[in-house]
Each structure stands twice: as structure tokens, then as C-alpha cells.
Amino acid sequence: MRVPDIAVTYTVVKNSTLYVNGGRETFIDVKANGSSSEQFGNITGLQTGTAPPVLSRGALFYSSANDSNIYLWGGTTSYSNTSFPGYEAPIPQEYSLWLFDISTQGSVQYDLTLGSANRPSYGSFTNAEELGLGFYFNGELDSGCEIQTQIYGDGVKHLIGGMIVVDLIAGKQQNVANTTGIISPHIENLLPMDEIDIFDVASYYNDSTPHGTWYKQTTSGATPDPRIDLYLILASAPDGSSHNV
DSSP, X not given: OEEEEEXXXXXXXXXXXXXXXXXXXXXXXXXXXXXXXXXXXXXXXXXXXXXXXXXXXXXXXXXXXXXXXXXEEOOBOOOSOTTSTTOOOOOOTTEEEEEEETTTOOEEEEEOTTTOSOOOBSOEEEEEGGGTEEEEEOOEEOTTTOGGGGGGOTTOOEEOOSXXXXXXTTTEEEEEOOOSSOOOSSOSSOBOXXXXXXXXXXXGGOTTOTTOEEEEEEOOSSOOOOBOSOOOOOEEOTTSSOEEO
């Protein structure tokens, strides 16, 4: 019996179509006292071009309305079951961004090491469609992220601070400073919900603030209970004149 697990997938909606990448299937042998095994894989198959790696905990981005592509960034290889057909070992860190052409079902890989040397996973992400930008906040490196990190072994994780801004149009990226004080993708202590960290996207384009500007804003109304972990979302003005993460 095959039991899908969507908790480790990442999705994006482009042109009214939902695209799901990654995922874990648990195969349960009902004749063997319920023993199970797991397999990770790309749910969307590619017909042409070089297939992107089989990864989990990465990001799917989309660009402007006239761009028919979606973009796979970051992620880590799962070692849940290396004996399954289709298992792929970690790939070099150079190729952290992959373009998937919806019309041709082909893909293109980008070498983005000049903007950020690592390909993390488990970060929070969102994107500004009108600007063709993707944002990936914090994250971590483990033994499945890259060939170079396989030496970490089981259970070793290195936290990655900052926020990577991915230019989907130009095919490049930059790691900007994170001044929020939050450095981990997994928060061990509850965070209050009465204050929000905001990144002014317009400031990213100013020569005087090449890393952009973060500021804090107090919430109003009924405050939800404290939370763990993080979520990133884009808020834009109704006329599209400004954008904030």
C-alpha cells in the first residue's frame, strides 16, 4: 500500500495550474505487520533536457506573467531509503537553480555560486512575481545538500543566516544581510506574534542599501498565540507600487 506524504513537498501555482515537486511515498507491507519503507522523488516527470535533482525542502518560484517557466531552488537529498530505484546522491553545489519550461517539459540549470556558495534547505521562501525575484530566508546545510557536505554525516546541521534573493530573470542570486535576530529555520522557543519583521524590497535596489532594509512593525488587534518555525509571505500595494516581505 502506497501512502503519500505531502509534508515534504513544495508547490507553486502558475497560470491556474498547481505544480507539486518532491514528496515522500511510504510503502506499507500489510502482510508484514505493517513494516514500512520510504522513497523520495520528483512527482513531475521531464520529457526532455537534463532532469533536475531529486530533492526535498527546497523552493519553487515563479516569475512574471509573460514567463512560462517555474524555478526549482535549493533543497536536500533524503537518505530515507537509498535502495529505491531513482535514488540520486547529492549533486555539486554549483547548480542551485533549475528552470522548468512548462510548454516543452524541459529544464535548464544555472551556476549561481558567485552570489552564494551554498545550496541550503529547510528555509522559508516567497517571491515577487512582478519583479521576477525569489526570496529564501535562512535555512541549513546537512549531508544531503551538496557533494561537499556529505562529510557532515548523520544529524549534523549548519545554520545559514541571511536571506538569498534570486533574480529569476537574470539567473543570479545574492545573499543579503539578515538583521532580524532570527538565525535558525527551526525556532526552539516560541516567538511572540505581536511583532513582524519586514523587508522593504525597494531598498534592495538602492545603491546606499545594497543589502536592503529590515524593520519591525507592531501588530494590532487580537494577537495569535506564539508560534515556532517561520513563514515568509509577500505583501504588495494594490497598485503594485511597493512590495514587502
